[in-house]
Amino acid sequence: MAEAASSTAATPRAAGARGPRDLWRRFRRHRSGVVGLALTTVFALMALLGPVIRPYDPAQADYLNVSAGISAAHWLGTDNYGRDILSRTLVGARYSLSIGVLATAFSALLGSLWGLLTGYLGGWFDTLSGRIIDILLAFPGLLLAIGIIAIAGPGFKNVILATTIFGIPIFARLVRGSALALKERTYIEASQALAARPGRIMFRHVLPNILAPILVYVTLRIGTVILIAASLSFLGLGVQPPTPEWGAMLSEAQLYLAIDPLMAIAPGVAISLAVLGFNLLGDGLRDVLDPRIR
Amino acid sequence: MWRYLIRRLIELVPTLLGVSIAVFLFIHAIPGDPARLLAGQDATLADVEAMRARLGLNHSLPVQYLYFVRNALRGDFGLSYRQQVPVLEVIREHFLPTLLLSVSAIVLAFVFGVLSGVMAATRRNSWLDLVVTGVSATGISIPSFFLGILLMYLFAVNLHWFPVTGSTSVRGLVLPAVSLALAPLATIARFVRSSFLEVVGEDFVRTASAKGLSDRTVTFKHALRNALIPVVTMTGLQFGFLLGGAVVIETVFNYTGLGWLLIQSIGFRDYPVLQVLLLLFALEFMLVNLLVDLTYGALDPRIRYG
Numbered sequence: 001m002a003e004a005a006s007s008t009a010a011t012p013r014a015a016g017a018r019g020p021r022d023l024w025r026r027f028r029r030h031r032s033g034v035v036g037l038a039l040t041t042v043f044a045l046m047a048l049l050g051p052v053i054r055p056y057d058p059a060q061a062d063y064l065n066v067s068a069g070i071s072a073a074h075w076l077g078t079d080n081y082g083r084d085i086l087s088r089t090l091v092g093a094r095y096s097l098s099i100g101v102l103a104t105a106f107s108a109l110l111g112s113l114w115g116l117l118t119g120y121l122g123g124w125f126d127t128l129s130g131r132i133i134d135i136l137l138a139f140p141g142l143l144l145a146i147g148i149i150a151i152a153g154p155g156f157k158n159v160i161l162a163t164t165i166f167g168i169p170i171f172a173r174l175v176r177g178s179a180l181a182l183k184e185r186t187y188i189e190a191s192q193a194l195a196a197r198p199g200r201i202m203f204r205h206v207l208p209n210i211l212a213p214i215l216v217y218v219t220l221r222i223g224t225v226i227l228i229a230a231s232l233s234f235l236g237l238g239v240q241p242p243t244p245e246w247g248a249m250l251s252e253a254q255l256y257l258a259i260d261p262l263m264a265i266a267p268g269v270a271i272s273l274a275v276l277g278f279n280l281l282g283d284g285l286r287d288v289l290d291p292r293i294r
Numbered sequence: 295m296w297r298y299l300i301r302r303l304i305e306l307v308p309t310l311l312g313v314s315i316a317v318f319l320f321i322h323a324i325p326g327d328p329a330r331l332l333a334g335q336d337a338t339l340a341d342v343e344a345m346r347a348r349l350g351l352n353h354s355l356p357v358q359y360l361y362f363v364r365n366a367l368r369g370d371f372g373l374s375y376r377q378q379v380p381v382l383e384v385i386r387e388h389f390l391p392t393l394l395l396s397v398s399a400i401v402l403a404f405v406f407g408v409l410s411g412v413m414a415a416t417r418r419n420s421w422l423d424l425v426v427t428g429v430s431a432t433g434i435s436i437p438s439f440f441l442g443i444l445l446m447y448l449f450a451v452n453l454h455w456f457p458v459t460g461s462t463s464v465r466g467l468v469l470p471a472v473s474l475a476l477a478p479l480a481t482i483a484r485f486v487r488s489s490f491l492e493v494v495g496e497d498f499v500r501t502a503s504a505k506g507l508s509d510r511t512v513t514f515k516h517a518l519r520n521a522l523i524p525v526v527t528m529t530g531l532q533f534g535f536l537l538g539g540a541v542v543i544e545t546v547f548n549y550t551g552l553g554w555l556l557i558q559s560i561g562f563r564d565y566p567v568l569q570v571l572l573l574l575f576a577l578e579f580m581l582v583n584l585l586v587d588l589t590y591g592a593l594d595p596r597i598r599y600g
Contacts, residue, residue: 032431135312139572140579141538147572150560151323227437231542234439235557247437254443254546258451268440276435 026288033284039277046093056084058091058244067260077262080252088244089266095156095245096274100226103163108218110164111171116202118172119179129172136169142228149237159238163225174217178210212289219285223278230271246271302584313576318362320572321565322355328565332375376564384567385552385574392551396540398471400533403478408518408525410479411486416513418491426483433480438539442473442546459548470547474539478532485528490521523590530586534579 027033055075062082069077076085118129136144148162182188183206191201232238233247241248246267253264321328329346330337337345346352349372350361365371371381414426446469450458457466493499494517502516503509541553548554552571559567 131308131312134309135316138309138313138576138580139538140575141535142541143538143572143575146541146556146560147320150568151320223435230437231439234437235542235545237557237560250440250443257443257447261447264440264443264447268437268443271440272432272436275437276432279435280431 023288027284030284030287032280033287036277036280036282036284039273040281043093043097043274043277046090047097050090050093054084054087054090056087058083058088059242060084067256067263069262076266077260079263080256080260085262085266088249089246089270092244092246092249092267092270093274095239095243096226096230096247096271099156099160099163099229100222100274100278103160103225103229104167104218104221106160106164107167108171108214108221111168112175112207112214114168115172115175115177116179116206119176120183120198120202120206126176133169133172136165137173142166142231145228145232146235146237149232154232154237154240156239156243159229159232162232163228166228167221167225170221171214171217174213175210178213179206182206182209216282216286216289219278219282223275223282226271226275226278299588302587306580306584309580310577314363314366314573315359317569317573317576318359321569324563324565328375331563371570372566374564374567376559376562376567381566381570385555385570388550388552388555391549392540392544392553394467395470395474395544395549395551396533396536398467399474399536399540400478400529402471402475403482403532403536404529406475407479407482407529408486408522411483412490412513412518414483415487415490415494423487426487430480430484433476434484436476437542438473438477439542439546441476442470442543445469445473446547459546466547466549470543470549473546474536474543477539478529478536481532482525482529486521486525489524490517493517493521496520526589527586530582530589534582537575537578537582 027037060083062078065074065078065082067078067080068074068082071077074084074086076089079085079088114129118126139147145162145166148165149158152158152161179202188201188205191205196204229238230245230247230250233240233245234251236251239245239248241252249267250264250271253260253267256263327342329342329349329351332349333342333345343352350358353361369382373379374381374384377384410426410430414423417423446458449455449469456469457463498520499512499517502512507516540551541556543549544551544553545557552574556568556571558564559571
């Protein structure tokens with residue numbers, strides 16, 4: 001992926017020359033990208049307005065109305081405590097989305113900085129950090145996140161910590177590859193010849209030229225992080241019940257599967273659609289920003 | 295080829311050492327004193343100190359690490375806190391179910407992924423193509439544990455075709471394997487489709503058609519073989535991720551493999567078992583990646599290792 005991304009860097013300033021209006025015009029024609037944008041907008045609104053538009057208090061138990069089916073009063077029925085499933089699902093958007101966005105932002109920031117430094121400085125620092133990245137990436141899937149949770153303990157903040165660390169090496173590797181390729185280009189050499197400081201070269205010349213692949217990665221990563229965070233909560237290692245986080249809701253729902261399948265379907269569909277939205281949006285952005293990144 | 299293999303294996307050593315240091319430090323980063331934990335609730339101070347000496351925890355950290363490596367090379371990873379039997383024995387019990395589950399899932403994913411990818415590519419823009427593209431976009435977005443729960447509700451709770459949970463029999467394997475297979479299947483199908491479309495446009499495929507070979511020969515012998523090379527890499531990577539995904543699916547189905555053991559060990563704070571499991575998963579992942587590179591060469595005669 002790093003090699004593919006570095007080909008983007010082959011045409012410096014190309015992204016800037018197109019202009020945002022032109023990009024929007026081309027994005028609009030990307031059907032699945034627009035679907036992704038619509039889905040992510042809906043979930044962003046849910047996260048912002050969920051606590052306002054929810055019909056009931058998501059923590060309010062109603063023991064006379066336990067595991068009720070779909071009705072006019074409860075559009076998605078109620079759970080094993082008689083809590084309104086629709087309200088819980090609406091409010092849940094806030095947890096999943098904030099984990100996804102925050103953890104991805106942190107890991108993109110830290111990982112890009114790391115990749116930029118090691119790619120640009122090279123030498124023993126690059127060799128050492130390459131080894132560290134190898135070690136972090138040696139744990140398959142969510143194993144690294146699980147290991148971190150085992151040390152730090154469960155909870156909302158620790159899920160953000162674990163998913164952030166999980167994402168850092170991926171951004172570091174992406175940015176390092178692009179920075180390495182850019183380093184050899186004439187306009188970078190030119191600024192070196194003009195005695196520009198390394199910091200200036202990195203942030204003024206190298207970074208702007210790799211923003212497009214970073215943006216695409218960020219969008220796709222948010223979906224992945226939402227999945228990982230929901231998995232952690234489902235395993236009892238993330239956000240804990242009775243908090244209406246979707247993964248946690250699913251783990252409670254599994255116990256009542258035979259009597260109350262809606263308890264599982266609502267949060268499950270919510271996770272799937274949110275992840276689908278970010279994936280489609282990311283694919284669309286990639287096609288529009290640079291069709292060569294694959 | 296052999297020289298290449300040996301060089302690659304040697305290159306794994308520094309990463310493996312790094313992973314072992316990380317995993318070794320892991321057990322020390324855990325809050326709480328293992329000596330106190332193991333000595334029991336009503337242990338005297340002397341008991342705790344004796345336990346500390348028995349565990350070797352009274353040495354300095356680097357010395358402890360060397361002991362850890364020496365014992366590990368002898369296959370001695372200490373005792374499980376929970377069961378008081380050697381860690382390797384605990385792990386051996388749960389190894390086979392996980393191997394069965396992950397291998398059957400990746401076989402399912404590969405076979406059906408390649409088939410649907412080729413079908414979609416050869417009938418580009420047909421309804422079939424649309425279904426495959428749509429299903430694969432959804433397939434990578436549905437969490438495997440949600441799919442597992444849905445399948446369980448349909449086929450186990452309602453139709454009683456399969457056991458609900460807690461079975462490692464062949465019938466008990468079906469639902470977890472299918473749940474685990476969907477995401478890699480979707481990724482592979484998507485990848486085969488685009489890789490196939492790329493290859494079909496190449497000169498040698500046109501030449502093959504031009505010299506009058508049947509569509510089937512062109513599709514399977516010329517186009518597919520070349521399109522498959524990157525797919526093998528993709529499948530290998532997916533297999534690696536699948537090892538991680540098995541943790542969640544095994545928990546859903548109460549399927550007593552290594553992933554299930556991992557979650558149990560966190561619950562019981564059985565850190566020696568946890569340590570070895572993390573090491574094992576990382577080692578497997580690294581070996582799978584190496585195997586991928588080697589298969590790559592077997593499929594593409596243009597790649598020579600030296």
